[in-house]
Amino acid sequence: MFEKILVVANSGRMLARSALYIGLKPIVIDVFSDEDTRNLAYDFCQIPTLSLDYLIPSVEAFLSRHNVSHFIYGSGFEGHHDSLAYLNERLKVIGNQVKTFITAQQKVTLFQVLDRFNIPYPLVSFTQPQVDDLWLIKPLFSYGGVGIKRYLPGDEVNELYYWQRYQEGTLHSVLFLADGINAQVVGFNTQWARSADRDSEFIFCGIINSCELESTNKQTVFDWVKKLTIEFGLVGLNSLDFIHSKGQNYFLEINPRLPASMQLYGSNLLNNHISACQGVLEYNPIKNLVCRAYQVIYIEDDIFVPQFIDWPTYVVDVPAVGVLIRKGQPICSIIVHENNPQLVFAELADKQQQLITNLKGPNQDGIQRKPQ
Template sequence: MLNEIERKSDLEVINKSEAGFILIIASSARMLAQTARASGFKPLVIDLFADLDTQSYAEDFNKITTLAKQYLKPAVDYFIKTYQVTQVVYGSGFENHPESLFYLNSCLSILGNSPDVFIDLHDKPAFFAALNRLAIPYPCVCFSQPDEFVDWLIKPMRAQGGFGIRRYLGEEVDLDSYWQSYQIGQQYSVLFLADGLNLQVIGFNSQWATNLGDGREFMFAGIINSCDLSIEGQSRVVEWLQKLVPLFNLKGLNSLDFIDDGVQSWLLEINPRPSASMQLYEADLFKRHIRASLGELSHEPHSIAGSTGYQVIYAQHDIIIPDEFLWPEGCLDLPESGVICRTGQPICSIMSHKMQAHTVMSALLTQQINLQKRFLIHGI
């Protein structure tokens, strides 16, 4: 927990034109490293991929096997000793490693939600009970095996990006899972900044999933900063946030996922960290994430010219990245030569910016098809 002196000191650091070293940790840290570098920081990166983009943005980097404390601690200790870094921003991947967040909190200033807030939001029984008290609708959930298995999904208590979500067919289920009724509709998210009491909406987004099989039927596939939800529908979601932000003491950049069938919206989850939609907006969100985490929520106007979309490209078969592979323009998160990507694993991602949302979607589809054709010749 930051005291007032530490909070002011951290604000002084980020307000400098050259903000200095900052530690970035995530399962895939490219987005945060890129935005940190663009904001004037010198990112020190720990993640699981160390892709070419991440290496180019990082002042130094360390690739580890998982974000479990036993693997994370030596890497963190190295950066503290070598660079005297004192601040850390975390991204995705800690859902199954909350102990690592508590470790980070013991030796660094976490710029984002505290470990306790992170834990509270992943305590599913308590979270949905809170939604009941606030009269916020969500698809029905069950924490014991239902009598019938029609239209139930199985969801892990702690996961990211749709991993582990699948249709329930009456089978035995891991104890660390719960059931939620399947809801037809368009999935959206809203990206927002918060200071623990107040919030600022950055934008509403549409997102989509893909079926990778083998218990990965609803994997995150892509997102675009375009949303056809009505103004009334968006206002309703903002009202949810006005209740949830102070209740959970949310700080920094967060996102809320929900689904809408054209008549009603249902809340799905809150991601208490910078999410993939962050990169769809040109609004210096990295620095604003830090300021909001430290209690300074600046309502800076930002305009959106056109639409930007982001999509993950998953391997349709085992491939090996050849030497000197020529990546097309718009590709991100590029693996090194010689890396083996197994079926269903992410290879890279793509982005497109156009004036119209439908042309963005068309461009992403074309890029995806062309990439997959090229990958066909590199199967193993």
């Protein structure tokens, strides 16, 4: 077993914590540079984006001073395939190979595969549709709902986007382990989006490790997972997003990398991920799993984060001192757990309101608004 591991993601906090839990020293490269990520990292580097221009110098600097041979990655590479390919050449990936990652996201290929397996999904179009239904504009390569919005006549849409018909329903995901041939469900989840305005209506906001769908619906989705695991050769932890409406499931996307939902199922999942990448599926479901949720808090006004802040213990992804958080951007996240989903949602609402109230107050809890 190796001693150190390189973690690369837009936000490396979750993966750094997971690595530490199983005894690894996380060498972290990320974009957000949150305080808790820095505290968890054995060594750390912030870069503006995951593009090659920024990534290569950081990786090479780490390789020159650390004996690190393996890496794991989270969200952010959806628009930086060349960066993932570079990492794949310099180190050994614990997760899906770059070819698998790209193929599973190539939309034309993906929808052809779904058609072949008779997996339903909301109608898509790669040419401008007739505006007689509700359509969405979606980036070809994105994550967390970023860039998705309702299509309006007159919108300029370039070749980096496609159209998909809007489908009402409840948003869900399934977290699963795979070894390239077989798959094992870790858990079904319910998700929700920000829904603040047209540009942020579909941006990921939160997820809970609870899903009230019937077992037959869950089995249908797991059947999709098994087929797609073999088709794409998926390994390790992955997730599949879907919408449920009036007894019908609709495929949305597959995330062939370590997803946010893994932090809802105990602290040992990175060990299971490593084993699955080595061909061994050994996840043992947690008995009496605590109902847990993760929610992103988006700020309503521009604020600076000053030096002295006493963040509550349920807050994660804590911003660094001096950072300017722009209106509509995430300032932090909260993780809560209770005995049932109803209590969890009540707790989320309460904690979020406490934070927002403090943020709106005049310099409450050390947080101040942007000077006028």
